[in-house]
Amino acid sequence: MSAIHLQNLVKRFGPFTALRTMDLHIADGEFMALLGPSGCGKSTTMNMIAGMEEPSEGQILFGDRDMAGVPMGRRGVGFVFQNYAIFTHMTVRGNLSYGLRMRGAPKSEIDRRVGAVAELLQLTPLLHRKANRLSVNILQRVAIGRSAIMEPAIFLLDEPLSNVDAAFRAVMRTELKHLQREFKQTMVYVTHDQLEAMTMADRIAVMDHGVLQQVGAPLDVYNNPANLFVARFIGAPGMNLLPGRPAESDGGLVIDLGPLGISPPLPEGIAAVLRGSNGEVFYGFRPEQVTRSVDGRGLAMPVSFVERIGARTIVHLGEGERSVKAVFENDAGAVVGETLVLVPDAASVRVFDAGSGRAVMAEG
Amino acid sequence: MPLQPPSLQQSCQMKRSVPFELFRYAAILLALAITLVPILWMVSMAFKPIGEWSATGAELTWWPKEPTLNNFRFIFGESTSNLIVALDRTALKPILSSLLSAVFGTAIAMGAGTAAAYGLSRFGSGQNLPLALIQLRLFPPMAVMIPVMIMWAFLGLIDTWWGLALIYGIVTLPFAFWLMKTFFDDMPREIEEAALVEGCSRWRVFTRITLPMMRAPLASAALFVFILNWSDYLIALLLTTREWVTIPVYMASLSSSMTGQLYGAKAALGLIAAVPPVIMGIAIQRHLVRGLTFGALKQ
Numbered sequence: 067m068s069a070i071h072l073q074n075l076v077k078r079f080g081p082f083t084a085l086r087t088m089d090l091h092i093a094d095g096e097f098m099a100l101l102g103p104s105g106c107g108k109s110t111t112m113n114m115i116a117g118m119e120e121p122s123e124g125q126i127l128f129g130d131r132d133m134a135g136v137p138m139g140r141r142g143v144g145f146v147f148q149n150y151a152i153f154t155h156m157t158v159r160g161n162l163s164y165g166l167r168m169r170g171a172p173k174s175e176i177d178r179r180v181g182a183v184a185e186l187l188q189l190t191p192l193l194h195r196k197a198n199r200l201s202v203n204i205l206q207r208v209a210i211g212r213s214a215i216m217e218p219a220i221f222l223l224d225e226p227l228s229n230v231d232a233a234f235r236a237v238m239r240t241e242l243k244h245l246q247r248e249f250k251q252t253m254v255y256v257t258h259d260q261l262e263a264m265t266m267a268d269r270i271a272v273m274d275h276g277v278l279q280q281v282g283a284p285l286d287v288y289n290n291p292a293n294l295f296v297a298r299f300i301g302a303p304g305m306n307l308l309p310g311r312p313a314e315s316d317g318g319l320v321i322d323l324g325p326l327g328i329s330p331p332l333p334e335g336i337a338a339v340l341r342g343s344n345g346e347v348f349y350g351f352r353p354e355q356v357t358r359s360v361d362g363r364g365l366a367m368p369v370s371f372v373e374r375i376g377a378r379t380i381v382h383l384g385e386g387e388r389s390v391k392a393v394f395e396n397d398a399g400a401v402v403g404e405t406l407v408l409v410p411d412a413a414s415v416r417v418f419d420a421g422s423g424r425a426v427m428a429e430g
Numbered sequence: 431m432p433l434q435p436p437s438l439q440q441s442c443q444m445k446r447s448v449p450f451e452l453f454r455y456a457a458i459l460l461a462l463a464i465t466l467v468p469i470l471w472m473v474s475m476a477f478k479p480i481g482e483w484s485a486t487g488a489e490l491t492w493w494p495k496e497p498t499l500n501n502f503r504f505i506f507g508e509s510t511s512n513l514i515v516a517l518d519r520t521a522l523k524p525i526l527s528s529l530l531s532a533v534f535g536t537a538i539a540m541g542a543g544t545a546a547a548y549g550l551s552r553f554g555s556g557q558n559l560p561l562a563l564i565q566l567r568l569f570p571p572m573a574v575m576i577p578v579m580i581m582w583a584f585l586g587l588i589d590t591w592w593g594l595a596l597i598y599g600i601v602t603l604p605f606a607f608w609l610m611k612t613f614f615d616d617m618p619r620e621i622e623e624a625a626l627v628e629g630c631s632r633w634r635v636f637t638r639i640t641l642p643m644m645r646a647p648l649a650s651a652a653l654f655v656f657i658l659n660w661s662d663y664l665i666a667l668l669l670t671t672r673e674w675v676t677i678p679v680y681m682a683s684l685s686s687s688m689t690g691q692l693y694g695a696k697a698a699l700g701l702i703a704a705v706p707p708v709i710m711g712i713a714i715q716r717h718l719v720r721g722l723t724f725g726a727l728k729q
């Protein structure tokens with residue numbers, strides 16, 4: 067009953083279209099992350115779900131109830147903002163109990179629920195403190211608690227952790243997930259941090275320039291990006307994409323990568339779809355899913371830069387349009403100027419149509 | 431003990447030479463003298479007996495030789511010297527007039543200004559208002575005072591404290607509006623939206639969330655407007671005649687045919703007039719500082 071359906075949602079600000087025909091269905095009790103770069107329309111989508119903005123076109127349904135014209139106070143949603151919107155003239159307790167007092171809940175119940183939420187978010191020792199004397203981390207916890215205490219069936223969080231420090235963010239990721247398991251709300255979580263989306267969400271909706279790019283389970287989006295944007299955006303670093311054209315070789319269908327030679331033979335599923343066409347494509351593979359060639363066959367590229375990040379080493383190879391990154395565990399032993407021969411894992415190879423940007427999917 | 435890195439402030443501060451420091455303190459002292467000496471002089475005068483302040487009196491001294499409260503007694507109607515006769519009107523009513531007109535004038539300006547500023551800041555209503563209100567301050571007050579006098583006379587508002595309060599409210603409205611608009615613009619909208627999402631009505635958000643959170647800015651704006659109203663001379667001079675003259679107008683009339691200007695009485699009244707703003711300033715001192723740093727919470 068608290069599923070969210072966005073149907074043909076469009077939002078225009080004057081001549082500017084912030085959101086183009088968005089269709090998204092979020093199941094009851096699902097944790098959905100909206101992921102995308104800055105300005106792609108994530109907040110706009112959330113504000114329309116909460117009722118702060120009216121859609122220019124399309125419908126928003128909670129279950130089978132059309133939300134058009136329902137004011138934000140009546141939608142039964144909880145909202146946590148990026149800028150910890152805290153009532154600084156009240157104590158932590160005053161903030162937490164605000165919504166309940168607003169609805170005239172009996173005092174005993176208010177005390178009980180404030181106690182429970184404070185315990186959950188480790189705010190108990192701070193209940194009597196004035197909110198204007200607290201740290202950012204705590205303020206954001208108070209803001210989350212103030213919404214959670216209403217036990218809303220739909221919980222909207224707009225980049226709630228982007229202002230808090232990194233260590234606390236890791237703690238809150240687990241706590242939020244915990245909170246959602248506990249209350250089983252439908253949760254929509256906006257972020258531009260893919261780690262947050264990947265670790266917490268049941269499904270991710272990737273957006274760019276007001277267009278929904280792909281919806282799917284985190285691993286599915288990571289493994290099978292629907293188009294070039296998602297391929298580049300998801301993953302750190304994103305997918306390697308090399309321009310080329312399909313070509314026949316004795317081993318099977320390959321991609322002719324121009325100066326880089328030819329790719330290893332494509333998996334049969336993709337090859338079957340591509341065979342016969344001669345259009346420009348992008349040959350894609352994950353930086354994490356490459357090995358160094360043992361027999362000298364593969365993509366030979368000069369190392370241009372080596373980045374060591376703790377346990378991992380990111381090796382940059384080639385330049386310009388024909389550059390790739392490779393991630394190795396530990397020290398790869400690569401030296402700038404040296405030529406490495408890389409072999410992408412066959413199962414991780416993806417091909418994208420250069421014209422439409424869409425992934426070439428194996429049929430069946 | 432581990433080495434402490436130098437704090438930002440320390441490392442940013444330049445080492446200053448001794449002559450420079452001397453010059454700096456001299457400049458501060460001079461500025462202090464310019465502001466404080468006249469006030470000290472007024473305080474001293476207020477407690478001097480007539481012989482020490484009258485134009486005919488002998489020497490002028492820094493401190494009263496025989497401190498007395500006679501000046502205060504005098505302005506409240508007690509004749510204390512055979513040199514000057516008791517006043518036909520005491521300072522009581524002018525003080526009352528000043529208080530009433532300044533307080534209600536401030537209330538009008540703050541009420542209307544806050545409402546208008548909120549409407550513009552949150553809903554974009556009244557786009558022409560900012561400029562229109564600036565226009566109100568563009569030409570010299572004298573240019574409009576004659577028409578205002580005629581209007582006020584027509585409305586029967588001449589020589590009433592409520593007539594004064596009304597014009598004070600109008601004249602200081604631009605300040606109230608502009609100050610409050612800046613403060614509202616600085617207040618994060620999300621705070622109000624958070625309350626709205628939780629089912630609070632617009633009006634309740636304004637009265638229970640916005641206004642309480644704006645206490646500090648409201649207080650500093652109100653003090654500013656009050657001081658403007660409290661120290662007005664020109665408008666009160668033109669719009670009051672006898673019954674409801676304010677402190678500054680009454681003060682100007684403090685003279686006698688025998689002794690000329692009654693400096694001691696003026697100083698005593700001036701001291702009384704300084705009390706309300708000082709009390710208000712101290713009362714909201716905490717808010718004044720907060721008013722200036724409001725919005726620091728948002729990043």
Ligand SMILES: Nc1ncnc2c1ncn2[C@@H]1O[C@H](COP(=O)(O)OP(=O)(O)OP(=O)(O)O)[C@@H](O)[C@H]1O
Nearest residue numbers: 079082084102103104105106107108109110111258
């Ligand atoms: N009230 C408005 N009037 C005009 N344009 C707006 C308005 N609100 C948002 N926009 C524009 O719509 C686009 C999408 O904005 P939105 O706030 O939804 O982005 P976002 O995905 O939340 O970005 P971020 O990660 O920076 O928060 C932006 O280009 C923004 O400038």
Ligand SMILES: [Mg+2]
Nearest residue numbers: 108109110224
């Ligand atoms: Mg946003």
